[in-house]
Amino acid sequence: MSKIKKILVANRGEIALRIMRSAHEMDIKTVAVYSEADRQSLHVRYADEAILIGPPPSAESYLRIDKIIAAAKQSGSDAIHPGYGFLSENELFARRVEEEGLAFIGPSAKSIEIMGSKLAAKAAVAKFNVPLVPGTSEPIDDIGKAKKIAAEIGYPILIKASAGGGGKGMRIVEDGKSFEEQMERAVSEATSAFGDGSVFIEKYITKPRHIEFQIFGDKHGNIVHLFERECSIQRRHQKVVEEAPSSVLTPDIRNAMGTAAINVAKSCGYYNAGTVEFIMDDKLNFYFLEMNTRLQVEHPVTEEITGLDLVQLQIKVAEGERFPFRQDELSIHGHALEIRVYAEDPANNFLPDIGTLKTYTRPQGHGIRVDDGFEQGMDIPFYYDPMIAKLICHADTRDAAIRKMIRAIDEYEITGLETTLGFCRFVMEHEAFRSGNFDTRFVENFFKPEAIKEPGDNEAWISAALAATLLNGKNGSHPEPAARAETSVKWRNRRFEG
Numbered sequence: 001m002s003k004i005k006k007i008l009v010a011n012r013g014e015i016a017l018r019i020m021r022s023a024h025e026m027d028i029k030t031v032a033v034y035s036e037a038d039r040q041s042l043h044v045r046y047a048d049e050a051i052l053i054g055p056p057p058s059a060e061s062y063l064r065i066d067k068i069i070a071a072a073k074q075s076g077s078d079a080i081h082p083g084y085g086f087l088s089e090n091e092l093f094a095r096r097v098e099e100e101g102l103a104f105i106g107p108s109a110k111s112i113e114i115m116g117s118k119l120a121a122k123a124a125v126a127k128f129n130v131p132l133v134p135g136t137s138e139p140i141d142d143i144g145k146a147k148k149i150a151a152e153i154g155y156p157i158l159i160k161a162s163a164g165g166g167g168k169g170m171r172i173v174e175d176g177k178s179f180e181e182q183m184e185r186a187v188s189e190a191t192s193a194f195g196d197g198s199v200f201i202e203k204y205i206t207k208p209r210h211i212e213f214q215i216f217g218d219k220h221g222n223i224v225h226l227f228e229r230e231c232s233i234q235r236r237h238q239k240v241v242e243e244a245p246s247s248v249l250t251p252d253i254r255n256a257m258g259t260a261a262i263n264v265a266k267s268c269g270y271y272n273a274g275t276v277e278f279i280m281d282d283k284l285n286f287y288f289l290e291m292n293t294r295l296q297v298e299h300p301v302t303e304e305i306t307g308l309d310l311v312q313l314q315i316k317v318a319e320g321e322r323f324p325f326r327q328d329e330l331s332i333h334g335h336a337l338e339i340r341v342y343a344e345d346p347a348n349n350f351l352p353d354i355g356t357l358k359t360y361t362r363p364q365g366h367g368i369r370v371d372d373g374f375e376q377g378m379d380i381p382f383y384y385d386p387m388i389a390k391l392i393c394h395a396d397t398r399d400a401a402i403r404k405m406i407r408a409i410d411e412y413e414i415t416g417l418e419t420t421l422g423f424c425r426f427v428m429e430h431e432a433f434r435s436g437n438f439d440t441r442f443v444e445n446f447f448k449p450e451a452i453k454e455p456g457d458n459e460a461w462i463s464a465a466l467a468a469t470l471l472n473g474k475n476g477s478h479p480e481p482a483a484r485a486e487t488s489v490k491w492r493n494r495r496f497e498g
């Protein structure tokens, strides 16, 4: 393996920029690929070269292996970074990249393939001392036999599709009465959704926390973990808040989980960055669920607490370098939080609210990081994920990180569309979040759109104007522009209070 000179980034938005920044710091040239919807995007402007690969729909652009390989050849790239989403966990893509003599900045195609199937993953880790949720580890072919196992495990149980993931293809069965019917439905759903009807059953953990471990391997067989991320604050399997470290892990549990995570990675000969996902029950028992064979959206919280640049490490590992640290040289520094700012309307069932960023001003200051792919005046395209930005805060303690996050949310000014900023502020201020005592049902248990008592935009303006008028002691005159703007921002951001 030799030094990489030019990387094609097979992605868009904030993660494409994130990857290119690290590449440039390493004197590596970058090539952007883009769809017709992304002509004006920042990743296109930031790259040394940019190649148009097709119309806006992902299936005709960012998911086209042939076009991306052609762009890599045309530009003389020697490596491809897939980012997250799109082709990042497609083993055919990883294999093709390597067959074309290019470096894939990620794990082997074989690792992706094994971990892409939950049953193959369970089979791989079987001899590696990794705790699994009680259940079956073979595809169910005999419903009668499966029902007996379900009765032994105890209801409720969960039917999962082997080819599923991220919450897709799961079915809860409350008792034996509906077992056969639910099983038939699960198989037929899995067949039509994934083209693979293999399902298995697990005991249903009713109040799980989602805790994942960042692992990193080099191509010389060294694997370390970079501690955990707590991602229990989710909405319909979409993460909303992530943090590191978790406030429930003791050093002993952290060690045990970290060792299990490394064993999962060893079971498939893993190298490069990966994430091992566990669920934890209310008694702090943990179980391996699945492995994500990519750099994750929430990787910045790990970067903040370890001080490492994960993209730089990914590139070095792809170049064949040894991992520069031993496990005992790594430690946790402070506490980091990340919120995902989506162009979605929390008052309206989180419906995407795409449009133009009329004003867009990022928060600043010590311990604040914003990873985004937009500037004021740009449109959030309708074709892709509506995430505007990730806001990351790092401080000495969890409480200080939360306070910093609230300050940053209040100073983040986005107008022109609705965002999840206020919703994230609601989470930050909630007693259950503050105490650290929450699980994956946080949003459904605590968040109700009725909690939003925001006056309509006009009313907010009137209240703001009135307040400013009273403060100024001038009856009927217009408030100063600065006072108006400030008051309206406060209104917008504080609407979830209470």
Ligand code: MV4
Pocket: 133, 158, 165, 166, 167, 168, 202, 203, 204, 205, 206, 208, 209, 210, 231, 232, 234, 237, 277, 279, 289, 290, 440
């Ligand atoms: C579970 C579970 C309870 N028991 N497995 C959802 C996403 C996928 N990665 C696995 N998931 C779950 N698997 C058993 N045996 C509950 C979930 C689950 C969940 C897990 C992590 C984060 C959020 C979640 C929300 C609902 C259900």
